[in-house]
Every structure is written in structure tokens, then in C-alpha cells.
Amino acid sequence: MNRAEPPIKPAPSRLFLSLRAAGTRSVRASLALLVLVSLLCLFGPLASPHPYDRVYRDYVLVAPSLAPHPSATEIDQAIEEIAKRMNVAIESRFRNGGVFSATLVAVQPIDLRALRAFERSDVFSRPRVVGREDAGRRLLIETPIKSAVFLFGTDANGRDLLTRVLVAGRVSLSVGLLASFVALVIGVTYGAIAGYAGGRTDALMMRLVEIVYALPFIFLLIVLVMVFGRHFALIFLAIGAVEWLDMARIVRGQTLSIKRRDYVAAAEALGATAPAILWRHVVPNAAGPIIAYLTLLVPRVILLESFVSFLGLGVQEPLTSWGVLIADGARNIQSAVHLLIFPAIFLGATLGALQNLGNGWRAAFGLPSH
Missing domain, CATH: 3.30.1360 (Gyrase A; domain 2)
Known part of the structure; x- marks a missing residue:
């Protein structure tokens, strides 16, 4: 009996070539911007002299300035x-x-x-x-006299906006990564099983996906909030529980193609179980499209979390997110436009960089762009 062909896995050289293909100037700039924003959000609040929940009653709605206060x-x-x-x-x-x-x-x-x-x-x-x-x-x-500098100004409660924007970045990025991880685990597992099983099982599982697609996300989130209350973990679980649908369809399509390969047939002939084939052969060879879509999923989740927080269903005070800050800025746009400008700049720059990075990955793996 002939030996089974070894599974075709993305070798390090292949991934390296893909990264080089995607490593255009704009993609590198996007990656550098993401690293910068992440470092600022992670370590910036630690270096700030102003706690994010500290209220300065004497400095309410102070305009952005490099000059020290008080005047x-x-x-x-x-x-x-x-x-x-x-x-x-x-x-x-x-x-x-x-x-x-x-x-x-x-x-x-x-x-x-x-x-x-x-x-x-x-x-x-x-x-x-x-x-x-x-x-x-x-x-x-x-x-x-106490001296204080508010680079981004203060909000309507007298809290330092710079520190709050960076703390909000922690929350928004965390929700984006955690919800994307939830969508990744559920979507990859569900899509791989449906694609490999095929037949009636595949048809039944994909009809279930279409049913979930039809459910209004905001209504579902409102019900969850009413039942369990507003909580940070509930937000990313609710978002991740909906965003896995596209991931499942992508992985199913890749699985339908990969399971016809000779090395999968050889593994089946040698008696490998279905979970082993999925784990060792199917998922590794579908890693490219999965990673490419994941880079586009993260900005979608961050934007969705911002929208949910804008509606008042997100994190609770004193914790904040970019969506909460943008909602506060929209309410005070006439008297303090800086409350809207700075969180919008951080959110827009992060979403744009993630979107550009995702398009670069999709081009590297030869996938069509939206």
C-alpha cells in the first residue's frame, strides 16, 4: 500500500512570502499605526497624572491646551x-x-x-x-497652587479626556479582539463540521445559519441586556455570537474544497477520525482565508461595539469606550466640539488601519475584496 501523501500545511516560507506580498507601504503604515494606538492605550493611562475617573470640579469643559492650569x-x-x-x-x-x-x-x-x-x-x-x-x-x-495640563481638555464632568480616550481604547480594542475570538472559534468549528459532513447535515446546519441571520441583532442584544444586565463580558459574547455567521460560511466553502484533496482521502483511508482530519488537515490549510477575514472582522466588531455604546447599551460609567465618548461628544458638540473630535480620530484611525491591513491580507491570499 502506498504511503499517504503528507498534509499540505502553510509552510513558514509560504507565510513569509504572503506577508512580503502584502507588505506594501500603506499596509506597513497601517500596522505601525495599530501598534502605536495599542501601546498608547495600554501604557498611556499608567503614565497619565490624571486617573480616568477623577473629577476636577474646577476644570469642567476645559478646552484642549498645552498651557498649564490654573489660569x-x-x-x-x-x-x-x-x-x-x-x-x-x-x-x-x-x-x-x-x-x-x-x-x-x-x-x-x-x-x-x-x-x-x-x-x-x-x-x-x-x-x-x-x-x-x-x-x-x-x-x-x-x-x-496645583498645576495641571489637559492636552485633550476635560469633559462635562471635569474628567481628563486624554486618559479617558486611552482607557476607552482599551475597552474597544478588547471587545474587538475578544468578540472576534469568539466568532473565530464558533465559526471555524461550525463551518468545518458542516463542510466536511456535507449532505443533509450541511444543508440543515446552513439553514440554521440563515435563520440566525434573519434575527435583528439590536433586538437580541436588548433582550440580553434586560435579562442579564449591562456587563462588559456580555457585550463581546453577544457580538461574537452573531459575527460568527460569516466566518462559518467562509470556512465551510474552504472545507468543501479541501476535503476533495488527495491527502484528505489518504488520511481517511488510513483510518483517521473526522475530528483529526479537521484539526490536522482542513483547518491548517484554510488558515490563510481565515486570518484574512479575521483582520476584517475586528474593525467590524469595534464599530458594532461603538454603535451599541452610542445607543447606551454598552459599558457603564465610569468605564467608557470610544462609542460612549462619541455619544457624549455628540450631545455637547455646540459647547465643546473637542469631546467629539478626539475619540472620533482614534476610532477612525484604528478602523481604517485594520481595514487596510485586512485588504492587504486578502490580496496576499488571492481573495476577492468587498
Whole structure:
């Protein structure tokens, strides 16, 4: 009996040649952009001096700027607000570099515990009493001025937009990758079984795919949210449970072609089981189209998650995603357009880079583009 032909697997040299074929200047630029965005989202919040959920009440809807805060106007507003809380009047005020001095006067002796209002401020630090006159009704204080820079500005709650955009990128990219992984596992398994089984089994399984195709995704997601509540894991599971349909059809088509190869017939003649043939012969030889479609699936999932979050069905505060930030920016577009511009730039650049990378992979494996 002749020895069975060895299974044809994508050799490293073949994958390398495919990568070189896809390695045009635009694809390389897209890959570099994706790496940059991923690194910024991963390590940027760790290096930021502003926590993503920190509320700066003295810096609400601050415009993007490289200049440090507070400005002279912000200092005046902050000291007036503190004086109102302490029920005192400001006799004089003076700023000397990073130190602010003021003379506070009141009808009754000023309780030193009221000076804690300075510590709760986003502009001033803990004050020091320099002088006390008129039986404590007149205080001379000095307090350091806190310096802060908001490169992307702040939102309607006074939170740093740059940190929130990067944290939102973590969520959006995570949902894109995790939901795509769910779609990959379900779609590859389902499509390979349907294509290899053929006959009535294939017809029945593909009719089930068509039925699921007909279900409205948003309605399904709303039902899941009403039953289980809004949760990060539920979002990517719901998205992945729908996006596997196209993957299943692609893998089924590849399986129908691969199962007619001689090495599959030889494996069957040697008594290999169906799961072994699928795992060792069918799926590895369909890896090219699977990877190419996967690079196009990730941006679709990210865009879908953004749309779901835009409708208010996504992650909950204080956690955020690009879709949530874009929805907030759309509500405040007249008063603070920067709330919409920056998350839209990050989302658009990521989706464009992923789409371009996916088209490069499809061209490398000779697949038709959409």
C-alpha cells in the first residue's frame, strides 16, 4: 500500500512570502499605526497624572491646551468659591509664582478647620496660616497652587479626556479582539463540521445559519441586556455570537474544497477520525482565508461595539469606550466640539488601519475584496 501523501500545511516560507506580498507601504503604515494606538492605550493611562475617573470640579469643559492650569481667571473663580463656602471676604490676594497669598476677613473669628476647603479644591493645596489678627477675624494665608495640563481638555464632568480616550481604547480594542475570538472559534468549528459532513447535515446546519441571520441583532442584544444586565463580558459574547455567521460560511466553502484533496482521502483511508482530519488537515490549510477575514472582522466588531455604546447599551460609567465618548461628544458638540473630535480620530484611525491591513491580507491570499 502506498504511503499517504503528507498534509499540505502553510509552510513558514509560504507565510513569509504572503506577508512580503502584502507588505506594501500603506499596509506597513497601517500596522505601525495599530501598534502605536495599542501601546498608547495600554501604557498611556499608567503614565497619565490624571486617573480616568477623577473629577476636577474646577476644570469642567476645559478646552484642549498645552498651557498649564490654573489660569488667573480660574484662580479668581476658585478663591471666590472657597470664600463663599467659608463665609468670609477676601481683602487682598496675590500670586507669586506657584504660591498664592490671600487675606481673609470675617465678622466672627475664622475657624481654622474651614481652611480644609482649600485642600478639597483642584486649584490649591493645603494652606498655611502666615498671620492672624483681630482676634482671629483676619487671616493671612499662603497655599501652593496645583498645576495641571489637559492636552485633550476635560469633559462635562471635569474628567481628563486624554486618559479617558486611552482607557476607552482599551475597552474597544478588547471587545474587538475578544468578540472576534469568539466568532473565530464558533465559526471555524461550525463551518468545518458542516463542510466536511456535507449532505443533509450541511444543508440543515446552513439553514440554521440563515435563520440566525434573519434575527435583528439590536433586538437580541436588548433582550440580553434586560435579562442579564449591562456587563462588559456580555457585550463581546453577544457580538461574537452573531459575527460568527460569516466566518462559518467562509470556512465551510474552504472545507468543501479541501476535503476533495488527495491527502484528505489518504488520511481517511488510513483510518483517521473526522475530528483529526479537521484539526490536522482542513483547518491548517484554510488558515490563510481565515486570518484574512479575521483582520476584517475586528474593525467590524469595534464599530458594532461603538454603535451599541452610542445607543447606551454598552459599558457603564465610569468605564467608557470610544462609542460612549462619541455619544457624549455628540450631545455637547455646540459647547465643546473637542469631546467629539478626539475619540472620533482614534476610532477612525484604528478602523481604517485594520481595514487596510485586512485588504492587504486578502490580496496576499488571492481573495476577492468587498
